[in-house]
Amino acid sequence: MNTQSSKVHYVHQVARLLEESILTELRSIIRPLADNLFGIRENLNKVKFKTRELQESFQADSHGFGASVWQFSEESKKIQNYAEGMEQTVLQSEKNQNEITKQIESTSQASERIQDIAERIKLLSINASVVAARVGSQGKEFSIIAQEVRRLAEDTESSSRQINDSMNKTLQNSTIVFEKFANQLREKSNQMREIRISIINLENFLRNFKVFIDLIFRDFDNFSDQLETDLEKISPTLQQNEIAMQQIENTGKSVRENMTVIFENDSVLQSDLSESEKQLLLNTFLRHMTTRLEEKTIQNWMQESGLSKSSEVSNKTENEIVLF
Amino acid sequence: MKTILIAEDSGIIRNMVKSSLIDTYRILEAEDGKKGLEIARSEPVDFFLLDLNMPNMNGFELLRDLRQMSQFVRTPVIMLTTEARDDFKTKGKELGATGWVVKPIEPSRLRGLIEKILRG
Numbered sequence: 001m002n003t004q005s006s007k008v009h010y011v012h013q014v015a016r017l018l019e020e021s022i023l024t025e026l027r028s029i030i031r032p033l034a035d036n037l038f039g040i041r042e043n044l045n046k047v048k049f050k051t052r053e054l055q056e057s058f059q060a061d062s063h064g065f066g067a068s069v070w071q072f073s074e075e076s077k078k079i080q081n082y083a084e085g086m087e088q089t090v091l092q093s094e095k096n097q098n099e100i101t102k103q104i105e106s107t108s109q110a111s112e113r114i115q116d117i118a119e120r121i122k123l124l125s126i127n128a129s130v131v132a133a134r135v136g137s138q139g140k141e142f143s144i145i146a147q148e149v150r151r152l153a154e155d156t157e158s159s160s161r162q163i164n165d166s167m168n169k170t171l172q173n174s175t176i177v178f179e180k181f182a183n184q185l186r187e188k189s190n191q192m193r194e195i196r197i198s199i200i201n202l203e204n205f206l207r208n209f210k211v212f213i214d215l216i217f218r219d220f221d222n223f224s225d226q227l228e229t230d231l232e233k234i235s236p237t238l239q240q241n242e243i244a245m246q247q248i249e250n251t252g253k254s255v256r257e258n259m260t261v262i263f264e265n266d267s268v269l270q271s272d273l274s275e276s277e278k279q280l281l282l283n284t285f286l287r288h289m290t291t292r293l294e295e296k297t298i299q300n301w302m303q304e305s306g307l308s309k310s311s312e313v314s315n316k317t318e319n320e321i322v323l324f
Numbered sequence: 325m326k327t328i329l330i331a332e333d334s335g336i337i338r339n340m341v342k343s344s345l346i347d348t349y350r351i352l353e354a355e356d357g358k359k360g361l362e363i364a365r366s367e368p369v370d371f372f373l374l375d376l377n378m379p380n381m382n383g384f385e386l387l388r389d390l391r392q393m394s395q396f397v398r399t400p401v402i403m404l405t406t407e408a409r410d411d412f413k414t415k416g417k418e419l420g421a422t423g424w425v426v427k428p429i430e431p432s433r434l435r436g437l438i439e440k441i442l443r444g
Contacts, residue, residue: 320408320426321437324417 041228048224055217066206076192076199083192090182097178104171111164118157125150325350326370326442331360331386332404333378337427341373341404344431345438357381361389369399371438376405376412384419391420400441404429 125146132143328345331354332338342351352367354360358380363369372390376383383403390396400422405412408426416424422441425434 320429321423321433322413322425323423323441324421 044224044227048221051217051220051224058213066210070203073199073203076196079192080196083189086185087189090185093178094182097175100174101171104167107167108164111160111167114160115157115164118153118160121153122150122157125153327352327368328371328373328438329354329360329363329367329369330373331357331378331383332373332375334375337375341431341434344435348435349438357383357386360386364390364393364396369396371442372396372399372401373404374401376403376407384415387416387419387421400438402437402441404434 128146128149129143132139132146135142325348327350329352330338330341332341333355335355338353338355342353345351349371352363352369354363356378357374360372360374361381364372374383374386378386381389383405387401387403390399390401401420402423402425403416403421404425404427406427413424423437425437
């Protein structure tokens with residue numbers, strides 16, 4: 001019976017040791033994994049929260065910025081209208097300039113006619129002086145008048161020429177000034193038109209950018225929701241593993257108890273089973289308890305307890321210790 | 325009480341060896357070579373039991389590093405491994421191992437071997 005008690009005691013020892021080792025190993029794998037997963041979930045929630053904050057902030061900012069761009073766009077429309085008004089002014093000024101030119105040309109022509117008339121008057125006065133000289137002393141007063149007329153004609157001719165020259169100069173200057181002014185106006189008008197186009201492009205870009213950002217946020221939301229769903233699927237599995245470990249623990253306990261009952265209460269086992277048969281029974285039991293433990297190690301443990309007296313095993317172990 | 329460091333990646337084997345020695349020795353455990361080296365740098369160790377095939381630094385690499393530490397030049401190191409090839413044993417000897425034990429070994433034999441080596 002002592003031998004039987006020691007066998008049972010040994011079975012207890014081995015089963016407890018294996019059960020503890022397996023459970024420790026499982027826990028060491030599963031617990032950090034569960035902690036990591038819970039940590040990942042927490043971090044994911046933080047990231048989601050921060051992302052939502054960022055999204056709301058971006059939307060608020062983009063709304064304000066969009067309003068500013070819209071206002072700027074409206075102001076640029078006014079500028080464009082103003083530019084178009086300037087162009088109209090240029091066109092009108094061109095017309096006016098043309099009118100002025102025509103009038104100056106007309107005045108010039110009139111001035112030339114005046115010069116012609118003055119020239120003829122001069123000729124007439126010269127003729128009158130000649131006639132007055134032929135008449136003699138009675139034509140003297142007429143000769144004076146003729147000279148005076150000639151002088152007036154010369155003055156008229158000179159004044160008319162001055163007026164003509166002055167008007168031509170004025171025309172040239174005003175043409176130069178007007179062309180400069182018109183060119184500058186046209187240039188400004190073009191610049192404003194280009195500014196307006198740039199603003200329209202900026203508006204379109206911002207609109208598209210906002211759509212793009214919204215899509216990114218939406219995709220991120222979908223991704224994080226999917227990740228959260230996947231994590232939630234794993235959680236029950238982890239919980240089940242915890243439950244499974246409990247079940248292993250309970251099974252180990254009940255197996256130990258059953259083995260005790262079997263060895264203590266079964267008279268057949270106590271009396272009719274040989275040592276080797278009992279050894280076989282124990283080996284089978286131990287093999288089911290673990291997949292990693294080598295059978296030889298189990299046998300060696302059995303030898304230590306006195307359950308197995310396999311000299312074959314001890315011979316082999318003799319060769320497996322080398323001291324250098 | 326002398327201190328033994330067991331470097332072995334299998335928790336089951338580690339527990340089994342530990343349970344056979346814990347009554348007599350203070351036991352430190354490492355699940356890989358790198359952890360074993362960290363412990364050796366901070367704890368006084370009187371005996372090393374090193375598995376060969378471990379992640380993050382195998383038994384040979386750990387042995388080489390231990391022998392380069394002045395406090396462990398003469399400390400006994402037993403390679404406790406399933407490898408039984410002669411070329412592995414030769415390499416272990418060259419790196420400075422005290423002995424080579426092929427698993428499995430009876431706990432009582434292992435205990436006896438350790439006592440014998442520590443007695444000198």
